[in-house]
Amino acid sequence: AQSVTQLGSHVSVSEGALVLLRCNYSSSVPPYLFWYVQYPNQGLQLLLKYTTGATLVKGINGFEAEFKKSETSFHLTKPSAHMSDAAEYFCAVSDPGSARQLTFGSGTQLTVLP
Amino acid sequence: DGGITQSPKYLFRKEGQNVTLSCEQNLNHDAMYWYRQDPGQGLRLIYYSQIVNDFQKGDIAEGYSVSREKKESFPLTVTSAQKNPTAFYLCASREQEANYGYTFGSGTRLTVV
Numbered sequence: 482a483q484s485v486t487q488l489g490s491h492v493s494v495s496e497g498a499l500v501l502l503r504c505n506y507s508s509s510v511p512p513y514l515f516w517y518v519q520y521p522n523q524g525l526q527l528l529l530k531y532t533t534g535a536t537l538v539k540g541i542n543g544f545e546a547e548f549k550k551s552e553t554s555f556h557l558t559k560p561s562a563h564m565s566d567a568a569e570y571f572c573a574v575s576d577p578g579s580a581r582q583l584t585f586g587s588g589t590q591l592t593v594l595p
Numbered sequence: 596d597g598g599i600t601q602s603p604k605y606l607f608r609k610e611g612q613n614v615t616l617s618c619e620q621n622l623n624h625d626a627m628y629w630y631r632q633d634p635g636q637g638l639r640l641i642y643y644s645q646i647v648n649d650f651q652k653g654d655i656a657e658g659y660s661v662s663r664e665k666k667e668s669f670p671l672t673v674t675s676a677q678k679n680p681t682a683f684y685l686c687a688s689r690e691q692e693a694n695y696g697y698t699f700g701s702g703t704r705l706t707v708v
Contacts, residue, residue, distance in 0.1 A: 490635060515696050517696075517699075522604075522683075522701075522702065522704065523701055523702065524599075524601075524685055524699035524700050524701045524702050525638075525685065525687075525697075525699040526699070527696045527697075530696050571637060571638070582628070582640055582643060582653070583628075583638075583697060585630075585637040585638040586637055587635060587636060587637040588635070588637050
């Protein structure tokens, strides 16, 4: 069975500082990996995804993530935080060989301090 | 523009009532999903459907029911058997042969009064 662990349910950074949100996964097969962002009382928006190929993937709003198979990690980063980045972020994993359900982490609430 | 529409955005349920949450998509996606979101627990899968007239239970199906009579529609009924229905409910869809992430609706917040 797949699982996703997001370290840190709450992360605070200063505006302009590096954003690092951690995600580790467990999967018996090479997974597909996703990061989603959620603003209050809204649905989830896809930030970026890894399926195959280049392990460093770039997404919207200046975010990027690197798939590290040896560490079973898919951490999300952004060089310089903006106030508009404040939201909840979810890491998710999909097993390509399964019924293709997404398994989500418990989420990380990002606060950006002025 | 294509997308997923969930309605209503806010819903209040009395004890013992059944309520139905609507989910409609015009993306021509084959697969549709219902998730429940509670604070600090991420998203948990309730039901999913990969084709019309077929659906499967997810991790927390007890107290819920669904139907998939049309490709575009996947309504969720929260029955009186669901003892703790207050939550945020999200509907999603995906092309059957694409593992490239899901498209989500904007959610329905259900509150028991």
